[in-house]
Amino acid sequence: MPADRILIPSEKIQRRVREMAAQIEADYPAGPIYLVSVLKGAFIFVADLARALSRPEIRIEFMAISSYGHEKTSSGQVQLTRDLDVNIEGQHVLIVEDIIDSGLTLSYLKRLLEQRKPKSLEIATLLDKPDRRVTPVEVKYVGFQIPDEFVVGYGLDFAEDYRNLGDIRVLAE
Numbered sequence: 001m002p003a004d005r006i007l008i009p010s011e012k013i014q015r016r017v018r019e020m021a022a023q024i025e026a027d028y029p030a031g032p033i034y035l036v037s038v039l040k041g042a043f044i045f046v047a048d049l050a051r052a053l054s055r056p057e058i059r060i061e062f063m064a065i066s067s068y069g070h071e072k073t074s075s076g077q078v079q080l081t082r083d084l085d086v087n088i089e090g091q092h093v094l095i096v097e098d099i100i101d102s103g104l105t106l107s108y109l110k111r112l113l114e115q116r117k118p119k120s121l122e123i124a125t126l127l128d129k130p131d132r133r134v135t136p137v138e139v140k141y142v143g144f145q146i147p148d149e150f151v152v153g154y155g156l157d158f159a160e161d162y163r164n165l166g167d168i169r170v171l172a173e
C-alpha cells in the first residue's frame, strides 16, 4: 500500500522545526526545559527539535499514551501506558506531540502533568488538525495546520507502518 501524496516535504519540515526552536529559545529564560515527548509518534520531531535548540539544559523525557489502536479514528479513550520517571515540580515543561486531532490525548496529558506543579506547562505540536477538535486545548507552538486527512511519516504511523518516512504524506485509500 503506497503512501503516495506528499503533504509536507522534509525540507519544509526541517525549516519549520528550526523556526519553532528559535521561538522556544527566545521565550524561555536560561536554564532547563523539560521536553516531554509522547511516544511513539513524536520521537522524530523531538529528536530534531532538541537538536535545533541551543542551550545544553534540554531534558528529554518520554511518556506513552494509547488511544488509537490500529484504527484511523480515535477510540475516544486515552490510556497512560508509560509515565515519566522524573519529578517535574518547579520545572519548565514543554509537551512535544506529533499531531493534535480530537484534542483528547493532549487535554488528558495536560491535566495529568498540571497536577505535578510544573513551573510552566506548554504544548508544541508539529501538526494540528483544527477541524477535528472535540476538546479545546491551548497549544502554544504549532508547526503546521493541516486539513482533515490521515497523514503518515516523520514519526506518524498507520498500524505501525510509515514512521520512517522523511516527508509527511497523505495515506492512499
Ligand code: IMP
Residues within 6 Å of the ligand: 041, 067, 068, 074, 097, 098, 099, 100, 101, 102, 103, 104, 105, 106, 149, 150, 151, 152, 156, 157, 158
Ligand atoms: P487526539 O487525541 O485525537 O488529538 O489524537 C492524537 C493522536 O492520534 C496523535 O498523537 C496520533 O498518534 C494520532 N493521530 C491523529 N491523527 C493522526 C494522523 O493523521 N496520522 C497518524 N496518527 C494520527
Ligand code: MG
Residues within 6 Å of the ligand: 038, 039, 040, 041, 042, 098, 099
Ligand atoms: Mg501520538
